[in-house]
Each structure stands twice: as structure tokens, then as C-alpha cells.
Amino acid sequence: MKKYLPIILVIAGLLVILPTLFMSGEPEKLQLPTTLEGVFIDSPPMPIPEFTLTDHNNKPFTKDDLKGKWSLVFFGFANCPDVCPTSMAVMDKVSKLEGVPKDTQYLFVSVDPKRDTPEKLKEFVSFFNEKFIGATGSEAELKKFEEPLGVIYDFEGDTSSDDYIVTHFAAIYIMDPTGNQRAYILPPHSVAQVGEAYKLIYQHYK
Amino acid sequence: MRLSILLLALIFNTAAVASDLVLEKGWIRAAPPMAKNLAGYGELRNNSLETITLKSMSSPYFKKVEAHKTTFVNGMMKMAHIEPVVLKPGEQLIFKPSGMHFMLMKPNKAIVENLKVPLTVITHKGDQFVFEFIVRK
Numbered sequence: 001m002k003k004y005l006p007i008i009l010v011i012a013g014l015l016v017i018l019p020t021l022f023m024s025g026e027p028e029k030l031q032l033p034t035t036l037e038g039v040f041i042d043s044p045p046m047p048i049p050e051f052t053l054t055d056h057n058n059k060p061f062t063k064d065d066l067k068g069k070w071s072l073v074f075f076g077f078a079n080c081p082d083v084c085p086t087s088m089a090v091m092d093k094v095s096k097l098e099g100v101p102k103d104t105q106y107l108f109v110s111v112d113p114k115r116d117t118p119e120k121l122k123e124f125v126s127f128f129n130e131k132f133i134g135a136t137g138s139e140a141e142l143k144k145f146e147e148p149l150g151v152i153y154d155f156e157g158d159t160s161s162d163d164y165i166v167t168h169f170a171a172i173y174i175m176d177p178t179g180n181q182r183a184y185i186l187p188p189h190s191v192a193q194v195g196e197a198y199k200l201i202y203q204h205y206k
Numbered sequence: 207m208r209l210s211i212l213l214l215a216l217i218f219n220t221a222a223v224a225s226d227l228v229l230e231k232g233w234i235r236a237a238p239p240m241a242k243n244l245a246g247y248g249e250l251r252n253n254s255l256e257t258i259t260l261k262s263m264s265s266p267y268f269k270k271v272e273a274h275k276t277t278f279v280n281g282m283m284k285m286a287h288i289e290p291v292v293l294k295p296g297e298q299l300i301f302k303p304s305g306m307h308f309m310l311m312k313p314n315k316a317i318v319e320n321l322k323v324p325l326t327v328i329t330h331k332g333d334q335f336v337f338e339f340i341v342r343k
Contacts, residue, residue, distance in 0.1 A: 081243035081310075082276050083283045085235050086303040089343065120240055127238035152282065163242075170283040186281040188304035 030204040032197065038186035039197040045180035051144040053109065053137035056122035061107075061135040066179035070202060071105040072194075073173040075151045077112035077166045078124040083187065084108075087172060088128040093191040095129060099199045109145065110136040111153045112166055149173055149181055174201055226254040227293070227327065229337035234310065235303070236319045236343045244268075244317055246308035246325070246339050247301045252293035259330040260291040267323055269312035276304050290330075308339075317341055 029043035048063060055061040072091055076084035091106050108125050110116035113136040116124070121134030136142070146152075150169065157164030172194055176182040183201050185194055232248035252258045263271040273288040288306065293299060301307050308325065310317075317323065323339040 078238070078240070079242055081237075081241070082245040082274070082285070082307050083304055085237055085245070089235070123238045123240050165285060167282065167284055169281050170278065171281050187278050187283065 027205065030201060032200060036193060036197055036200075038193070039183060040186075041183045041201065042181050045176055045178060045182050046148055047180050048148055048175070049144050051137070051141050053135040053141055053145070054118060056118050056125055056134035058118045061133065063179050066105070066175050068177050069103050069105050070101060070177060070206075071107055071173075071175040072198065073107045073109060073175055074170075075109045075111055075146065075149075075153075076168060076170065077110055078116045078120055079112070080166065083170050085128075087170065087187065087189045088125075088132070090189045090191050090194055091132070091172065092129045094195045094198060095131075097191070097195045097199075100195065101202060104198075106132045108132060108134045109142070110134065111142060111146070111151070111168055113137060113139075113142070114159070115162065149184070174198060176205060226333065227252055227258055227329070227335045229325070229335075232325070232337055232339040234317065234323055234339045234341045236341050237317065239316065241317075242312055244310045244313065245303070246271075246310055246323070247303060248308075248337070248339065249298055249300050250291075250293065251298040252295060255295050257295060258293045260293075260327055261330045262328045263308070263325060265310060265323055265325050267313055267315050267317065268310045269314065271311070271325065272309045273301075273306065274309040275306045278304070319343060 026044045030041055032039055032041070048066070050063045053061045072094070074084070074087050074091065076087070088108065094100055095104065095106060106129065108121070110121060116136050121136065125132040125134035153166050153168035155164055155166055170187040171184040172189060173181055174183040174185070182205060183197070185197055228251050230249045230251070232246065234244055234246045237244050263273070265271050273291045275286050275288050277284050277286070291299070299306060319341050321341045323341060325337045325339060327335045327337065
């Protein structure tokens with residue numbers, strides 16, 4: 001009997017684990033083609049806590065607004081000259097690709113609430129796409145959203161002036177309809193890379 | 207005769223200087239009107255047989271122009287000021303999104319799509335070159 005104990009334990013273990021896996025509905029982790037670089041999938045999704053930001057129309061933007069649809073999220077600052085406009089332009093082009101769900105939500109979160117007022121955010125996001133949402137909030141509320149995603153940033157230059165830059169983590173996050181993080185894509189971003197990754201992830205996990 | 211040779215030499219010399227440094231495919235990414243900094247891109251090539259070191263860059267539409275380079279370290283964006291920009295003989299520097307770029311600071315006019323933006327570059331030897339960017343999305 002002792003001889004079979006490890007096998008019995010393994011089978012017993014599987015009997016406990018397998019139903020939980022099926023019940024949670026978590027599919028097998030998607031294997032992306034090796035040609036797609038810098039794309040990381042969270043299996044199961046990374047939970048995001050409740051948070052309250054303010055959007056570009058001065059309305060609250062909470063975790064509930066991430067639910068029920070897929071979202072692409074980018075963190076940055078509106079005065080960013082190179083990286084943020086590049087990733088925003090990429091997201092705009094991705095939104096127009098065939099096979100990309102039309103009800104996808106595109107969100108720009110500013111980590112620079114001091115300068116990026118809702119009015120400024122509105123000007124910034126609508127320049128790239130009228131449907132894009134801009135949001136920011138207090139440091140504490142931003143932190144709730146950013147921390148599980150691993151968004152880090154640092155202010156460089158004189159922040160008491162109007163002339164400083166923000167060094168920041170510049171990934172595009174893919175959030176699933178539960179409002180949690182399903183994947184992230186490292187920069188530099190291209191339309192082909194983000195578009196293909198998002199389509200494959202959406203098809204697999206929808 | 208001597209004069210014409212001299213003239214010819216002058217013409218050729220000027221022509222050579224004029225094409226020693228070229229900027230091709232110059233463009234600026236159109237930005238929202240509130241943007242304080244814009245980024246310019248293009249291919250800068252040293253066609254001469256000597257190393258070219260840039261002393262200054264300027265544009266009448268901006269307060270300041272600098273060469274910057276974006277790098278990503280594990281997804282973290284960092285920006286460095288490239289000073290000075292040096293091009294070895296025959297070397298081409300590619301300024302592209304999320305890489306090396308011309309940082310165009312504090313515009314003094316609306317930088318709208320299709321606007322042509324001049325860029326003046328002065329080298330350490332004192333040669334002056336004027337390039338052009340086109341603004342597009």
C-alpha cells in the first residue's frame with residue numbers, strides 16, 4: 001500500500017485541482033508565436049482592485065468602467081513628446097484593424113495629474129481618437145490601479161516648474177471584461193505587434 | 207581661364223558642402239495644440255569623408271531643438287540628451303519613433319499637419335545646413 005501512496009496522493013491532488021480549473025473557466029495559457037516579441041500573458045488574469053479616477057469629461061472612471069468589455073490601457077503623460085504619442089497613434093491604428101472588436105475601450109491614464117487636467121486630457125486623447133478615454137486621479141487612487149500592473153515612474157527636472165519629464169513604464173495593458181489584466185505588451189510598440197497580439201488574445205480568452 | 211576654373215572650383219566646392227550632410231524623410235509627428243514638446247524624425251547622413259560634429263540645431267518655429275534618444279530598460283522609458291551628435295564619414299543616423307529623435311521644444315506657432323518646418327544645423331567646422339520636416343500624423 002505504501003508503494004502506491006505517492007500515486008494515490010497525485011490522483012487525489014488532481015481530483016481537487018482539475019475541477020477548480022474547469023470551474024474557474026480559465027483556458028489553457030495561450031502560446032503566442034515566437035515572432036511576437038514583448039507580449040506577456042497573465043494566466044489567470046492579474047486582479048485589479050477598486051479605484052476611482054476622473055475622466056476627461058470630469059466624470060468618475062472606476063474599475064466598473066473596465067468591466068463588460070475589453071480595454072487597451074496605456075500610462076503616460078500628455079507632455080510626453082516621443083513615446084506616448086507613438087503608442088497612442090499605434091492604438092488608434094489598431095482600433096481600426098479588421099478583427100479587432102469594435103467595442104474595445106482605449107484608455108490613457110496620466111501619471112501626471114498636476115499638469116494633466118481633464119481639459120488637457122480631453123485635448124490630448126481626442127487628438128488621436130475621439131472615442132479614446134483619458135483619466136487621472138490622486139496619487140493614492142492612481143497607485144491602486146498602477147501597483148498590480150507594475151507601472152513605475154519618476155519625475156525628472158524641476159517639478160515646481162511646468163517643464164519636467166516623466167520617465168515611466170510604457171507598456172500597453174490588455175484588460176479583459178472582468179476588469180483584470182490579461183496581458184501586457186512592452187514598448188517599442190508597432191501596429192502589427194499590438195494588433196496581432198490583441199487579436200490572438202481576444203480570440204483565445206473571449 | 208583661370209577665373210573660370212576658380213569659379214568652377216567654387217561651384218563644386220559649394221555643391222560638395224551642400225550635400226555633405228543630408229536629412230531625408232524628415233517628419234514631425236503632429237501633436238495636440240497644447241503640446242509643449244514635439245518629436246522630429248528622419249535619416250541624417252554624413253556624405254563627406256570627414257567626421258561631422260553638430261554644434262547646434264535650431265528652428266524658427268521652436269525655442270529650442272535638441273537630439274534625444276529614448277531607450278527602454280525592461281519596459282521603462284528613459285530619455286537621454288545626445289550631446290554632441292557625431293557622424294563618422296558615411297554614417298547614417300536614423301531618427302525614429304521610440305528611438306533617437308529631434309526634440310522640438312516650445313513651439314511659437316501652431317504646428318499643424320502638412321506644415322513644413324525648417325531645421326538649421328551648424329557643425330563644429332561652421333558649416334550650415336538647412337533641412338525640412340513635414341508635419342504628419
